[in-house]
Amino acid sequence: MPTTPKASAALARQAWGRMFDYLMRTAPERSRALGRRGLTPNDARGLASLDRDRGRTMRSLAGEWECDASNATWIVDRLERFGFAERRTIASDRRVKLVVLTVKGERVRAELLDEFHTPPPGLLRLSPRDLAALARALEKLGGV
Amino acid sequence: MPTTPKASAALARQAWGRMFDYLMRTAPERSRALGRRGLTPNDARGLASLDRDRGRTMRSLAGEWECDASNATWIVDRLERFGFAERRTIASDRRVKLVVLTVKGERVRAELLDEFHTPPPGLLRLSPRDLAALARALEKLGGV
DNA sequence: TATTGTTATACTCTATAACTATA
DNA sequence: TATAGTTATAGAGTATAACAATA
Numbered sequence: 001m002p003t004t005p006k007a008s009a010a011l012a013r014q015a016w017g018r019m020f021d022y023l024m025r026t027a028p029e030r031s032r033a034l035g036r037r038g039l040t041p042n043d044a045r046g047l048a049s050l051d052r053d054r055g056r057t058m059r060s061l062a063g064e065w066e067c068d069a070s071n072a073t074w075i076v077d078r079l080e081r082f083g084f085a086e087r088r089t090i091a092s093d094r095r096v097k098l099v100v101l102t103v104k105g106e107r108v109r110a111e112l113l114d115e116f117h118t119p120p121p122g123l124l125r126l127s128p129r130d131l132a133a134l135a136r137a138l139e140k141l142g143g144v
Numbered sequence: 145m146p147t148t149p150k151a152s153a154a155l156a157r158q159a160w161g162r163m164f165d166y167l168m169r170t171a172p173e174r175s176r177a178l179g180r181r182g183l184t185p186n187d188a189r190g191l192a193s194l195d196r197d198r199g200r201t202m203r204s205l206a207g208e209w210e211c212d213a214s215n216a217t218w219i220v221d222r223l224e225r226f227g228f229a230e231r232r233t234i235a236s237d238r239r240v241k242l243v244v245l246t247v248k249g250e251r252v253r254a255e256l257l258d259e260f261h262t263p264p265p266g267l268l269r270l271s272p273r274d275l276a277a278l279a280r281a282l283e284k285l286g287g288v
Numbered sequence: 289t290a291t292t293g294t295t296a297t298a299c300t301c302t303a304t305a306a307c308t309a310t311a
Numbered sequence: 312t313a314t315a316g317t318t319a320t321a322g323a324g325t326a327t328a329a330c331a332a333t334a
Contacts, residue, residue, distance in 0.1 A: 011275040016263035018282035119160035122288025133277040138162035144266025
């Protein structure tokens with residue numbers, strides 16, 4: 001395939017722009033999926049940042065969420081009230097709290113992710129060939 | 145290409161899941177792009193829903209945003225305070241307000257869209273072949 | 289003295305209900 | 312009487328600053 005860096009950049013912008021627009025167009029459905037569960041986008045992000053095993057300090061969560069520590073306290077309080085997360089203390093430094101998901105929290109997290117990963121109906125109208133090309137190209141995008 | 149509906153659905157889920165995850169991973173950068181301009185996600189959605197010509201009634205905006213009419217009032221008030229939008233009255237029904245973008249509002253809207261459409265660096269590491277396949281498949285997704 | 293996290297507080301955002309103007 | 316939009320008000324979410332506990 002004959003090409004130049006400039007042409008490549010133009011293709012990338014085209015592809016990305018379309019991906020972005022498509023995601024934006026499907027945003028209301030995700031918003032409703034949260035609403036049905038009485039959750040906010042913040043709650044979903046909170047669930048996404050946590051797991052059952054690896055405890056996260058309040059500080060690191062505030063860093064990831066680019067918010068104030070007091071706001072992280074508020075968000076985790078909320079997840080705890082839902083029964084989705086819990087704070088644990090560690091012996092080595094009693095100032096620190098480690099936040100982990102509860103069983104319930106992990107279940108809701110998985111449910112949400114499954115729903116968010118369900119392709120919009122329009123995508124199924126693409127040919128298997130196009131779908132395969134899409135999946136393959138996006139796989140290479142993996143860690144970058 | 146030999147395939148079945150089931151295999152096709154699996155491919156679609158794979159492609160969509162990867163697209164979704166990639167978009168989520170790049171969300172903080174978009175959040176910062178808004179923050180640099182002192183704008184909220186709501187402001188961006190407001191700008192995206194409006195243009196210079198086609199006036200939108202408050203009611204239709206509230207419908208699109210799936211929020212209460214009073215909240216739409218609040219959002220448009222905010223855009224007006226920024227100088228991004230203005231309300232116009234029409235002679236045929238003096239209850240109705242039509243909201244349009246100002247020149248400034250359109251400029252900021254275009255700036256934001258341009259920034260959001262700028263592909264993340266990782267995308268440029270894909271081969272021209274993959275980028276073309278991506279752009280081509282996504283183009284077919286156009287209106288669905 | 290520095291760091292982790294919470295509490296106090298004010299400000300912004302969002303929704304429900306009451307209201308004004310027009311149809 | 313019904314509809315478009317705004318205002319009044321209360322509640323939820325987010326930030327800054329002061330604080331308590333531990334290192």
